[in-house]
Amino acid sequence: MNKIKEKVMSGKTAFGAWMQIPSGDIAEIVAREDYDFCTADMEHSEITNAELVNIFRGLRGSDCLACARVASNEKMKIRAPLDLGANVLIVPLVNSAEEARRAVSFAKYPPDGVRGYAFCRANNWSSDFNEYVKNSNDDVLLLAMIETKTAVENIDEILSVDGIDGVFVGPYDMSGSYGIVGDLQNEIVKNAIRKVVEACKRHDKIAGQHITHPTPENIREAIAQGYRFLALGIDALYLVQSLHECRKIAEESSWSGRRIDFEKKFGNL
Numbered sequence: 705m706n707k708i709k710e711k712v713m714s715g716k717t718a719f720g721a722w723m724q725i726p727s728g729d730i731a732e733i734v735a736r737e738d739y740d741f742c743t744a745d746m747e748h749s750e751i752t753n754a755e756l757v758n759i760f761r762g763l764r765g766s767d768c769l770a771c772a773r774v775a776s777n778e779k780m781k782i783r784a785p786l787d788l789g790a791n792v793l794i795v796p797l798v799n800s801a802e803e804a805r806r807a808v809s810f811a812k813y814p815p816d817g818v819r820g821y822a823f824c825r826a827n828n829w830s831s832d833f834n835e836y837v838k839n840s841n842d843d844v845l846l847l848a849m850i851e852t853k854t855a856v857e858n859i860d861e862i863l864s865v866d867g868i869d870g871v872f873v874g875p876y877d878m879s880g881s882y883g884i885v886g887d888l889q890n891e892i893v894k895n896a897i898r899k900v901v902e903a904c905k906r907h908d909k910i911a912g913q914h915i916t917h918p919t920p921e922n923i924r925e926a927i928a929q930g931y932r933f934l935a936l937g938i939d940a941l942y943l944v945q946s947l948h949e950c951r952k953i954a955e956e957s958s959w960s961g962r963r964i965d966f967e968k969k970f971g972n973l
Contacts, residue, residue, distance in 0.1 A: 706791060706843045708740055708769060709869070712910055712932040720771060722914060722935045724748065726755035730939050731762030743771040743935055746785070747796050753784050757825070760789045773849075777803060779818070782810040787824040791844060794872050794912075798848035801861040807848060808867030812841045816867060845869050847912055847933070851877035856896045863907040870910025870933065873897055901930045916941065 708718045720741035721734045726749070734742045744751050744759045751759070760770045771792035772785040782793060795807040809817040823829050827836035848862055849855075851874030855862065862868065879885055879893045887893065897913075904911035912933030915922055926934055 706769070706845050707767065708792065708845055708933065709843075711740065717927050717932045717934060720768075720933075720935045722916075722938045723759065724751070724938055724940045725943075726751045726759070727939075728758035728762035731759040733762075735763045735766035735768040739768050741769040741771045741792055741935075743773055743792070743794065745773045746775045746781075747773055753788060756785060756788055760825075764789075769845075777807050777810075779810045782807065783819055786811060786819065786840075786844065787822060787826050789826045792847070793844065794847045794849055796849045796874070797851060797855075798862060798871075799852055799854045800858050801865050804848050804862045804865040804868050808846065808865060811844060811846050812867055813837060816841050841867075845910075847872040847910065849874050850900050852881040853878075853896070854881075856899055859900050859903040860907070863903055863909050868909065870904060870912060871900060872912040872914070872933065873900055874914065876916075898929070905930055 711718050718740040720743055721737075721739050722743050722745060723730055723734075724745050726744075731742055731744075742759070742763055744756055746752075746756065756772060763770050769791040770789055771794065772790045773794040773796065774781045774785055775796075777795050777798065782795065785793065793811060795811075798804050798807060811817060811819060813819045813821065821837065823833060826840075827833045846867060846869050848868050848871050850859065850862070850871045856878070859871070863871065875888050875893065875897065876886060878896060879887055879890065882890075882892050882896065884890050884892060901911045910933050911929075911931045912935070913926055913931050914935040915926060916938060918936040923934065923936070
């Protein structure tokens with residue numbers, strides 16, 4: 705069984721990292737920090753299939769599952785990351801049950817879908833072909849992104865689709881669909897997200913979310929609300945924040961040193 709499915713079924717929450725920088729080295733660092741999964745964002749970054757291979761290589765041999773947020777709900781956009789070894793797929797902009805069924809069909813082997821058979825990285829180039837084909841339909845975790853007002857209105861129908869293991873909330877896109885871009889604390893957005901989480905509980909499906917600016921408070925709040933799949937931060941954002949903080953410390957330290965030199969020379973005026 706997929707380790708995340710197993711963890712969630714036991715009532716725990718799976719935590720993961722989020723990558724926008726196409727680097728196998730970053731994935732390797734993530735894998736050593738005991739995250740449950742690492743997501744390569746193929747929708748809003750320059751990560752291609754070729755670069756996805758290196759990211760998944762960086763995770764190989766660890767307990768950190770390979771996850772991809774695919775670029776779109778299209779056959780080859782979904783099939784390729786699976787053949788490259790994805791254990792978890794997040795499909796963007798699923799607004800209806802029909803679109804959810806389409807994602808399932810692309811991600812599953814017959815008779816549940818139309819995924820093509822092949823010797824590939826996912827089955828170790830044929831060495832584990834039979835076992836992989838037998839278990840893949842159940843093992844791969846498939847999450848539909850809920851990021852629009854329309855998707856919220858259709859949430860029960862989407863969660864009723866066989867093969868959809870849960871949903872993944874995109875809070876910024878959702879706020880935009882309600883005409884209040886970035887206002888995540890607005891009650892309209894919070895109520896919409898709450899509706900999604902409550903629907904997941906009714907359907908016994910996984911509720912996931914990307915917390916782009918993680919804090920102890922918002923992580924605890926998400927868990928209390930019922931989220932069991934949480935992506936934390938973004939590699940590029942961590943870099944931006946660290947660079948900003950380091951520069952700020954350096955500037956403050958530099959000014960402090962200049963002030964001390966000034967006082968030594970001229971006294972405390």
